[in-house]
Amino acid sequence: MSKDSLFKPEKATILSKRTLTESDKLFEIELDNGEKLNQEPGQFVQLFVPGVGEAPISITSSPTKEGPFELCIRAVGNVTNAIHQMKKGDKIGIRGPYGEGFDIEFLEGKDILLVGGGLGLAPLRSLINYILDKREDFGETTILYGCRRPCEVLFEEEIERWTESCDIDCRKTVDICPGGVCWTGNVGVITTLIPDMDFDPETTYAVICGPPIMYKFVMEELDKAGLPDDHRFLSLERRMRCGIGECGHCQINNLYVCQDGPVFNYADIKDLEEAL
Numbered sequence: 001m002s003k004d005s006l007f008k009p010e011k012a013t014i015l016s017k018r019t020l021t022e023s024d025k026l027f028e029i030e031l032d033n034g035e036k037l038n039q040e041p042g043q044f045v046q047l048f049v050p051g052v053g054e055a056p057i058s059i060t061s062s063p064t065k066e067g068p069f070e071l072c073i074r075a076v077g078n079v080t081n082a083i084h085q086m087k088k089g090d091k092i093g094i095r096g097p098y099g100e101g102f103d104i105e106f107l108e109g110k111d112i113l114l115v116g117g118g119l120g121l122a123p124l125r126s127l128i129n130y131i132l133d134k135r136e137d138f139g140e141t142t143i144l145y146g147c148r149r150p151c152e153v154l155f156e157e158e159i160e161r162w163t164e165s166c167d168i169d170c171r172k173t174v175d176i177c178p179g180g181v182c183w184t185g186n187v188g189v190i191t192t193l194i195p196d197m198d199f200d201p202e203t204t205y206a207v208i209c210g211p212p213i214m215y216k217f218v219m220e221e222l223d224k225a226g227l228p229d230d231h232r233f234l235s236l237e238r239r240m241r242c243g244i245g246e247c248g249h250c251q252i253n254n255l256y257v258c259q260d261g262p263v264f265n266y267a268d269i270k271d272l273e274e275a276l
C-alpha cells in the first residue's frame with residue numbers, strides 16, 4: 001500500500017446528529033463503501049471534515065452494535081465545531097480504526113471497575129456496552145462516572161438504564177450541583193466514590209478514561225485500595241497528526257500514543273515523565 005493511500009480517508013455519511021449537552025453531540029456515521037468499521041472498544045478514527053482538517057475521535061459505539069458506528073464529539077476547535085454545524089446526509093472522511101484499544105480477551109472473566117470522567121465516557125461507553133452485550137463473559141462490573149455539573153452529563157438515558165440494571169453497578173457524581181437542579185447522584189469529585197467501593201484487588205481490573213488531572217487523584221485512591229499498578233488500564237490523549245506512527249507528533253519517549261495506545265497499562269507508563 002502506498003503512503004498516500006494510508007492517509008486517504010474513506011468517504012462516509014452522517015446518518016444522524018443528536019444533542020447530548022450544550023457542547024457535545026452524538027453522530028451516527030456509515031462508510032459509503034458499505035463496509036463495517038470493525039473497531040475494538042477503545043480505538044479511535046481520524047475524522048476528516050472537508051475543507052477544514054482532521055481530528056482523532058474515539059469510537060463510542062460497541063462493535064456488538066449493528067448498523068452505523070457512533071462518535072461523541074465535543075466542539076472545541078476547528079474540526080469539531082465544523083462537524084457540529086453539519087447535518088444528516090453530509091459527507092465526511094474517516095481513517096481507521098486506529099490504535100490499541102482495551103484488551104478484551106485479557107479482561108474476559110475479570111471483575112471490571114470502569115472510571116469515566118467527563119468526555120472520557122465516550123471511549124468507555126464502547127466497552128460498557130460490549131460488556132453488557134456479552135455479560136456472561138465478564139465478572140462483577142462497576143461504573144463510576146463523574147462530570148462537573150448535571151447539565152454536562154453525557155448519555156443520560158443510558159446512564160439511567162445502567163443505574164437501574166441488576167447486571168451492573170453504576171454510580172454517578174457531579175463536582176457541583178447548582179441550587180434548584182434535580183440530581184439523584186453523589187455530589188463530589190469522582191474519587192469520593194472510590195472509598196465506598198468493595199472490590200477485590202486480586203480479581204479486579206480498573207479501566208480509567210478522563211481528563212489528565214483526574215488520573216493523578218484516581219491513581220492515589222486506587223493505591224489506597226491496594227489495586228496493583230498492572231491491574232489498571234488508561235486511555236491517553238495527545239495531539240495527533242497522522243494517527244499511524246509516522247509523524248512523531250504524539251510521541252512520549254519511545255511510545256507513540258496513536259499506535260502503542262491510546263490504551264496503556266499503568267505499570268508500563270507510570271514512570272514516563274510526560275505520560276500523565
Ligand SMILES: Cc1cc2nc3c(=O)[nH]c(=O)nc-3n(C[C@H](O)[C@H](O)[C@H](O)COP(=O)(O)OP(=O)(O)OC[C@H]3O[C@@H](n4cnc5c(N)ncnc54)[C@H](O)[C@@H]3O)c2cc1C
Pocket residue numbers: 044053054055056057058059072073074075076077078079080081119122123236237238239240262
Ligand atoms: C485518541 C484520542 C481520542 C479522542 N476522542 C475524542 C472524542 O471521542 N470526542 C471528542 O470530542 N474529542 C476527542 N479527542 C480530542 C480531540 O481530538 C481534540 O479535541 C482535537 O483537538 C479536536 O480537533 P479540533 O480541530 O476541533 O480542535 P483544534 O482546532 O485542534 O483545537 C482544540 C483545542 O486545542 C487548542 N489548540 C489548538 N492548537 C493547539 C496547539 N498547537 N497546542 C496546544 N493547544 C492547541 C485550541 O485552542 C482548542 O482549545 C480525542 C483525542 C485523542 C488523541
Ligand code: FES
Pocket residue numbers: 239240241242243244245246247248249250251256257258259
Ligand atoms: S500521530 Fe503521528 S506518530 Fe502518532
